[in-house]
Amino acid sequence: MLKFSEGGGDGLDAVFHALSDPRRRAILTRLCEGPASVSVLAAPLGVSLPAVVQHLAVLEDAGVITSIKVGRVRTCTLAPNALRAAEAWLSARRLPQERRLDRLEALLSTESHEREPS
């Protein structure tokens, strides 16, 4: 049913798909400033609320945002390390000539998230 259900793959399909829509990127950009409710997120987008709710579902299914409902308000938050996997994939696929910095970044990143076994 769900095409990007995290089941078989590594979630990259879902993350990149989530990022491929300008409204969803706008939502993420807004969430960088801090958590926000559904209607606050919807306001600048110029589409109906249900459309926004669908976009949020795509983002949440991809693990890029989280949300909780308190009372009648659902508050959405950018997931920590949400885009890390996508960024890592991109870094690894630079041309050799562009790749010099990646080792440094990888080394530094090791300190901040769960240590990758080498």
Added chain:
Amino acid sequence: MLKFSEGGGDGLDAVFHALSDPRRRAILTRLCEGPASVSVLAAPLGVSLPAVVQHLAVLEDAGVITSIKVGRVRTCTLAPNALRAAEAWLSARRLPQERRLDRLEALLSTESHEREPS
């Protein structure tokens, strides 16, 4: 007709859409090792040639690869800086707490791109 025609936006739609398919990512991964023909790219994918040609069109429309036909062989190549825009967008959308390394990376990158080491 074309949804991602580079016309109105900045191309991020097209790039992220291109990356959202595992076969297209496999193609890019293969192209990191060097240019390849359509049938070489098709071989490990387990789908028909026309399907692969369509994937290549998506990648080329997104500006991620280039291709030229010589004789009856089309050779595809990873576009230089192809994924830079996507990576930049991602870096800019990290949480503040994760953003410490970005300044360093940005600084170092300034010295290295647009400058081929000879």
Added chain:
DNA sequence: ACAATACTTAAGTACATGCTTAAGTTTTCG
């Protein structure tokens, strides 16, 4: 209680995507 608020669900539409098979089109080789 009543109504406004803030979603949420449902149904439906138009178009895009990813795939297939079948039938071209060029080249290139014997």
Added chain:
DNA sequence: CGAAAACTTAAGCATGTACTTAAGTATTGT
């Protein structure tokens, strides 16, 4: 020339996407 190789185009199909309007469900303020 004639056939094989390497695409290329065309047509069609099943599913997915993004949106809409309309109706429903909780919560909250008066």
